Amino acid sequence: MKTLYVRIILTFMLVALVSGIIAFLFSNLYYHAKLKEYNEEKIKEIANEIVYLYENSNGMDIHEFLTSVANMNFQLYLVDQNMVGQQFGDPFRQYELDESIIQSVLDGHTYHGISKFKSNLFVTGFFKDDLKNSIGVPVKVDGVNEALFVRPNVEKQFGEMRIIFSLILGLTFFISMVLIVVFATFLVRPIKRLTKATRKIASGNYEFTLDSHRSDEIGALAKDFERMAKSLKKLDEMRQEFVSNVSHEIQSPLTSIKGFTKAIRSKMVSEEEADHYLAIIEKETSRLSSLSKQLLMLSSLDKEVKAVNKSSFRLDEQIREVVLLTEWEWSKKSIKIELDLPELVIKADKQLLFQVWMNLLTNSIKFTEEDGSIYINATVDEDIIVTVRDTGIGISEEELSQIFDRFYMGDKSRNRTKSGSGLGLSVVKKIVDLHEGSISVTSEIGSGTEFSVRLPR
Known part of the structure; x- marks a missing residue:
């Protein structure tokens, strides 16, 4: 059976894991609900600016130009009228894209791939470097439209930040684990003391000290436990004293009854003395009867028999x-x-x-x-x-x-x-x-x- 100490640590690890998953899911949902369209609009402006700069570059070679742009941490893909594509910068992970989409861009339309891109809840669309997850704009090369697909190279632009955030999360979890191990020791220590105190009480030892000066629930429990121990000690002492008193109460009349009975049976006492002894025997018998009735009644009331x-x-x-x-x-x-x-x-x-x-x-x-x-x-x-x-x-x-x-x-x-x-x-x-x-x-x-x-x- 796992100890409370281990349970606390495992519970923290489970809470941290579940919290991380939930936080990731909500962050991803927030990106899809709030940031995706904004991100697409920003990349579309960049793509239009690339096209504008090229078309006003006085006949600069398109390959040279796009290579320079790609060196500024962009992923580019240029498709000509023959559906032949060329990659600039780091390659996309996947190039699957319907020819109808490429043809639409060649015809002068803009492809809004980021807003249309669908990813599952466990993959953030912002980091998915598929060709589908890009912006497609037409660009005139030697007077002929070609399709240019653009997306930022997130790995290069934010790679260091991802490492930093990963370090922050990893160190946070590790340091939290160390701290929870330390603090769990302090949490469990008073409970261990209570366990030891319980064993002492079970063995009849009521002498122990607990940390009852704490102002939290553990302190309140320790105070109540000490009060309980004092009550049990007092009850135990009273029981012992009761046994002594009742033994005396029973023994004393029995001794009298026995002595006076022997005296009467010996025929050595007068009739007047015998009557006196019988009166004493009757009185002592009444005392014993009263005592037994009280004991039986209290026992009956306690057990709710009556x-x-x-x-x-x-x-x-x-x-x-x-x-x-x-x-x-x-x-x-x-x-x-x-x-x-x-x-x-x-x-x-x-x-x-x-x-x-x-x-x-x-x-x-x-x-x-x-x-x-x-x-x-x-x-x-x-x-x-x-x-x-x-x-x-x-x-x-x-x-x-x-x-x-x-x-x-x-x-x-x-x-x-x-x-x-x-x-x-x-x-x-x-x-x-x-x-x-x-x-x-x-x-x-x-x-x-x-x-x-x-x-x-």
Whole structure:
């Protein structure tokens, strides 16, 4: 398979070749359309001037005269009344000419051969030195008309110019080839670096440098590639951290369940202690169940296994239902819940939106201290806007841009004392996106956090 470097050079050569052919064809067409008649008129004037000079030369020998004219870079052909021709100067390439044309010139008419001469597109008529491509005029020799055919000797008149133009074209093509080889190296070099960087990323190495300071498309590609690499590195780190966190989240309740189960089976604990241990086992089981549900839901949404099944329902009633289901959690911390929910009917996936409000509310309860407050209200403009605001510990400005990233756990010291997997807000964001809505967050450390969900009506 040809490399990009070779492809660039071959493409340039093809472009140069095609451009040269097209330029030649258009130049030839321009000659036939614009310059041929002008060229013929100019040569006809020269031929008439030759005849005039001879006929006023006081009996100069015609052969001597025409030889002198031919030495001034002209091709001449003289035909007498017996159709016998004589060449002066360099010979014509072809002498084929109908006798009727020669006879017409002998009868005193002018032969316009240049305008009538036809050549194919790949041969420029200007340089075709055929007898047909000439001007024929009558000339009186010893009182008798003879036919004189005239055309300039282009090879001698413009031979040096043709060499110069050929050198210019040849050197232009050669120098262009050298320059394209050099410049192609600079064009391909950043792409090679991108290829090497891709291989490094594939092997798990995110440390590399690219020329991202260029202001062209390559520079833009390098910048985007670096951003992608940073995102992949960050995602990889978050995945590793997630595995560690989830392993801890799973191992910790399993250890508790195992220990308390052994204690109960040993019959060495009182009935009151056994009930207490069973309550702990139930709580830890709920934690494991919640974690598995979040993982399965996120995986389902990512693979689009779960379709958005829209139906009309009362949104305000759904949010109140979520508040009632979490009553034990917020009442245990003496958290005050304030609702401002007008009657709202929305067409959406009821099960998925239920998960949105459940995740947002449990998140607020989790990070709101005792005797705090949570405010839930809904408004309507072009869309339906649901706001969940709490007076909790807040989120730092650095974390706000990452809280919707899956596996993100935020402040590690905080999360050691708060259960969670870092998936709840990722699930919320994914569900809102599937409904073609948006979610935003504002927060201040120590003052609380506010989530605003905007959904199409």
